[in-house]
Amino acid sequence: MQILSILAFVLIVITAMTILVFRDWRIVSGALVLQYLAAFVLVAQSWPIGVAVVKLIVGWMATAAISLTYFRKEDIPFVTETSSSFIFRGLMGLLIILVVFTAAPALKDNVFPGLNLLVLQGGLMLIGISLMQLGTTSDPFLTIVGLLSTLSGFEVIYAGLELSTLVTGLLAIVNLGLALVGVYFIVPRDERKGLESGEEDDQ
Amino acid sequence: MTLNLSTPTLWVLLPLAAALIALAALNRRTFAILLTSITAFALSILARFFPESLVIAFGPLTVSFSESLGFLGREISLRYEILPFISMIYFVTSLWTLTSGIGKTPQTFPATSLAITALVTAALGVAPFLYAALLIETAVLVSIPMLSPLGQPPRPGVLRYLTLQTLAVPFILLAGWLLSGVEALPPESPLILQSALILGIGIALWLSIFPFHSWMPMVDEHSNPMVTSFLQFMIPAVVILFSLNFLNRYTFLRESPGLYQILQICGVIMIALGGGWTAFQKNLKRAFGFSCLTETGFSLLAIGLANEGGLIWLMILLPARALSYWLWGFILSLVEQHAGSADLEHLEGFARRYPILAIGLLLAQLSVAGMPLLAEFPTKITLLTTALRSGPALGAWGLIGTLGLFLFTLRLLMHMVRPETEGEPNPWRVNESFLEYIPVLAMVVILILTGLFPNAFLTNITQTLTAFSQLNPFN
Numbered sequence: 001m002q003i004l005s006i007l008a009f010v011l012i013v014i015t016a017m018t019i020l021v022f023r024d025w026r027i028v029s030g031a032l033v034l035q036y037l038a039a040f041v042l043v044a045q046s047w048p049i050g051v052a053v054v055k056l057i058v059g060w061m062a063t064a065a066i067s068l069t070y071f072r073k074e075d076i077p078f079v080t081e082t083s084s085s086f087i088f089r090g091l092m093g094l095l096i097i098l099v100v101f102t103a104a105p106a107l108k109d110n111v112f113p114g115l116n117l118l119v120l121q122g123g124l125m126l127i128g129i130s131l132m133q134l135g136t137t138s139d140p141f142l143t144i145v146g147l148l149s150t151l152s153g154f155e156v157i158y159a160g161l162e163l164s165t166l167v168t169g170l171l172a173i174v175n176l177g178l179a180l181v182g183v184y185f186i187v188p189r190d191e192r193k194g195l196e197s198g199e200e201d202d203q
Numbered sequence: 204m205t206l207n208l209s210t211p212t213l214w215v216l217l218p219l220a221a222a223l224i225a226l227a228a229l230n231r232r233t234f235a236i237l238l239t240s241i242t243a244f245a246l247s248i249l250a251r252f253f254p255e256s257l258v259i260a261f262g263p264l265t266v267s268f269s270e271s272l273g274f275l276g277r278e279i280s281l282r283y284e285i286l287p288f289i290s291m292i293y294f295v296t297s298l299w300t301l302t303s304g305i306g307k308t309p310q311t312f313p314a315t316s317l318a319i320t321a322l323v324t325a326a327l328g329v330a331p332f333l334y335a336a337l338l339i340e341t342a343v344l345v346s347i348p349m350l351s352p353l354g355q356p357p358r359p360g361v362l363r364y365l366t367l368q369t370l371a372v373p374f375i376l377l378a379g380w381l382l383s384g385v386e387a388l389p390p391e392s393p394l395i396l397q398s399a400l401i402l403g404i405g406i407a408l409w410l411s412i413f414p415f416h417s418w419m420p421m422v423d424e425h426s427n428p429m430v431t432s433f434l435q436f437m438i439p440a441v442v443i444l445f446s447l448n449f450l451n452r453y454t455f456l457r458e459s460p461g462l463y464q465i466l467q468i469c470g471v472i473m474i475a476l477g478g479g480w481t482a483f484q485k486n487l488k489r490a491f492g493f494s495c496l497t498e499t500g501f502s503l504l505a506i507g508l509a510n511e512g513g514l515i516w517l518m519i520l521l522p523a524r525a526l527s528y529w530l531w532g533f534i535l536s537l538v539e540q541h542a543g544s545a546d547l548e549h550l551e552g553f554a555r556r557y558p559i560l561a562i563g564l565l566l567a568q569l570s571v572a573g574m575p576l577l578a579e580f581p582t583k584i585t586l587l588t589t590a591l592r593s594g595p596a597l598g599a600w601g602l603i604g605t606l607g608l609f610l611f612t613l614r615l616l617m618h619m620v621r622p623e624t625e626g627e628p629n630p631w632r633v634n635e636s637f638l639e640y641i642p643v644l645a646m647v648v649i650l651i652l653t654g655l656f657p658n659a660f661l662t663n664i665t666q667t668l669t670a671f672s673q674l675n676p677f678n
Contacts, residue, residue: 111381111397127373134366143362147369154373161380166275166329170337174372177344181365184348185357 005118008041012122016129017093019145020136021086028145029067035126036060039152042122046160051168055155058172062148062179069183070141089136096128115160126153144182151175205265210257210281211272211328214250214289218242218321225314236304239313243297243320250290251663255283274329281328284670287663288444288518289324292437295525296320299433299532302642306536308429309349316433318345323441332448333379336372339409339441343368346438349430350422360421367408367415374405382453395455399462402449409442410499412469413476420480423492428539431488432532435495436525443502443517444667450509451671466507467590467597473500475600478607482614487535487545487564490611494571497604498524504586504601511589514668516582519661523578523653524571530646531567534560537639547615552623554616555631561619563643565612570650572608578653 015035019028036059044052104121112120130149137143155171221242225235253259257268271280281289300313322342326335347365351357381398388394408415423431450457477496484490505517537560539545542553554561566577573583583605591598622629633640653660668675 111394138359138362140357140362143366147366150370151373154377158373158376158380164277164334166277166334167337167376169275170334170341174337174340174344174369177341178369181344181347184353185351187354 002118004041005045005116008038009118009122009125011035011038012042012125013097016126016149017090017097019149020093020129020133021089023081023137023139023142025067025070025141028142029063029070032063032067032145032148033060035149036063036152038122039126039156042119042156043159045116045119047163051163051165052159054168054172055152055159058175059148059152062175062182065176065179066141066144066182066186069186073186089132092132092136093129096132097125100124100128112157112161115157119156119160123153123155123157126150126156128153140185141182144178144185147178148175151178204263205267207267207269209269209272211274211279211325213268214246214281214293215272215279215321215325215328218246218293218317218324222314222318222321225317226311229310229314232304232310235310235313236300239317240297240301243293243300243317247290247293247297250286250293253283253286257283277334278330279325279328280330281324282670285327285667287665288327288521288667291522291525291664292320292324292440295436295522295529296433298525298529299429302529302533303429305638305642306427306429306533306540308427308536309352311348312427312430312433315345315349316437318342319434319437323437326441327444331379332445332452333376335445336375336379336405339438339445340369340372342438346430346434349434350426358421358425360418360425363418364422367411367418371405371408374401374408378402378405382449382456386453386455390455399456399459406442406446410439410503411496412473412499412503413496416496419495420484420489420492423488423495424486424545426488428488428491428532428535428545430532432491432528432535435492436528439495439499439502440521440525443506443521447506447514447671447674450506451673454673457673463507463509466503467593468507470500470502470504470507471590471597471600471604473497473503474604475500476604478604480607482607482610484611485547487538487547487550487615490608491531491535494568494608497608498571500601500604501583501586504590504597505582508586508589508593509674511593513586513589514674515665516585518665518667519657520579520582520586522661522664523582523657526578526646526650526653527567527570530563530643530650531571533646534564534567534643537635538564541634547618550615550618551621552619552629554619555622555629556634558631558633559635559640559643563647565616566647566650568608568612568615570654572612573605574609576651576654578650578657580654581657 011034015031015038018031022028036056040052040056043055100121104117104124108115108117108120126149130146130153133146134143151174221238225239228234259266270282271278296316300316303312319342322338322345326338329335329338347361351361378398378401381401385392385394385398411419456462474497477493477500480493481490481497484493501520502517505513505520507513535545541557542549570577570579573579587598587601590601
């Protein structure tokens with residue numbers, strides 16, 4: 001089980017860094033899918049598999065919803081970035097990793113004594129790197145992905161602290177709601193026209 | 204015959220169902236407006252006159268209400284004591300929805316605003332109360348379609364609003380978990396300070412306290428004023444009431460003198476910053492956004508002055524603020540429609556063409572500013588004088604902040620009465636339609652009456668404080 005947790009933690013670091021550094025929606029979506037899988041493994045350390053799997057399913061549903069909507073966009077911007085922006089975001093991500101590794105043991109001893117260190121580090125890693133993501137983008141798709149990752153990190157930590165069906169249910173609603181808002185933001189223009197013409201037909 | 208129902212069924216599930224029906228009937232706008240406003244108004248009246256026994260008899264039919272409704276293993280409990288507040292929020296919702304047909308309010312507004320009110324009502328009653336964070340977040344998510352038109356990329360302000368409100372959730376839930384563990388610790392434990400800090404950040408994100416306020420003017424500038432005025436009343440009002448739960452529940456927070464001082468200072472900083480920014484705005488909608496910061500400051504100041512009766516003034520301030528915000532939002536949407544812009548430079552001569560709207564706009568702003576004879580004056584003057592007694596600097600900065608909106612109103616007046624073209628005759632005439640000026644005149648009269656007789660109109664809501672047994676100033 002410990003090896004599985006370590007693998008999940010490594011996967012979280014890799015996927016979070018991938019989402020931070022790359023802007024291509026296909027790479028980001030793939031990384032988000034893997035990130036939810038890793039988060040599920042860490043949540044399953046504290047919760048029964050039956051409850052933990054809710055997070056995996058909700059996460060994948062949210063990813064599918066926003067990714068497929070983005071896929072249908074006709075005017076997907078071609079991402080051209082200078083290498084310096086990749087390096088900058090990569091370095092910022094490394095800084096976050098360093099801060100998490102430094103601060104997590106003290107946080108565990110002083111604030112979360114009952115929490116597994118790997119679970120805490122995994123959650124903090126997700127929160128820290130996705131906050132950095134939120135601070136470096138104004139793209140709706142990447143903002144929603146950043147918020148989903150932040151919540152995912154929080155859920156990894158919170159799962160170790162409390163098990164409540166209501167919180168699980170409401171967090172699932174919030175995650176799906178965020179994905180729906182993401183879909184709403186990136187829904188193609190031609191579908192808007194279609195909707196409007198449909199409304200006119202009704203009238 | 205006896206029928207058993209629960210109060211959450213009445214004030215949460217029923218309006219949610221009505222909102223869904225209204226949403227399904229989106230293209231039948233009049234039906235949606237009537238359904239939502241009648242539902243909200245009926246629920247408001249019911250909450251206002253609900254019997255303490257929770258039993259209502261209709262001839263042979265007796266309807267018995269319980270205060271709790273089981274939900275996913277927890278409870279939503281709407282107690283009798285909280286009903287005055289629920290009555291107020293449903294009343295103002297009916298006001299907003301009823302008038303949403305005038306101006307260019309989004310079609311989804313009536314349904315969405317009723318759903319938001321139902322969700323925040325559920326947030327007031329969910330137990331443990333910390334889970335309210337998730338319901339308020341759901342209300343925020345529901346509000347997004349009203350702020351960002353379908354098919355257009357969202358503006359940065361909307362993304363920032365969504366991000367900051369969502370980030371509040373982890374902070375609040377984590378703070379709740381931490382606070383439940385530190386109750387038994389000695390006061391000098393560093394964990395207490397850490398828990399309070401996390402809670403403070405969560406609430407600051409929710410209430411858009413400096414430096415988390417930047418989305419407010421950005422969202423206000425590009426969204427419909429009816430929508431923004433509703434949201435900027437409803438969500439902060441519920442968050443403020445939700446925050447009182449923390450003071451009520453945790454003794455170490457309630458008995459910490461430092462906390463009240465911090466709240467007073469934060470409140471005055473918000474009043475001063477909000478007022479300062481408002482004074483120099485060039486756009487009416489941005490000025491509204493900054494004035495909302497000032498209002499949040501007054502709410503914080505009132506909580507900070509809890510030991511001097513501030514909570515009573517906080518409760519009295521809320522309905523007065525709701526009426527003023529409604530009038531301000533309603534007129535702003537009409538101003539934008541008639542003038543084509545909410546920029547001051549486009550409002551030259553506006554008062555000569557639309558004198559009733561101009562007077563209403565000025566009075567709405569002056570009411571929020573705390574002008575004598577208007578609705579918010581009794582609370583604002585009391586809070587400022589109490590702050591002055593608490594610390595001269597607090598009172599002085601609070602007063603300076605309040606003057607910001609007065610100054611902006613003077614600038615607006617000068618722009619609106621100035622003729623469009625200098626030297627050419629620009630006669631005064633009434634161009635407003637009946638449906639435009641009747642609500643404005645009615646609300647102006649209500650604001651004046653509320654300012655003149657605050658005890659008659661506003662004091663009922665103070666009974667809400669009896670729900671907070673440890674904070675209740677009537678004990």
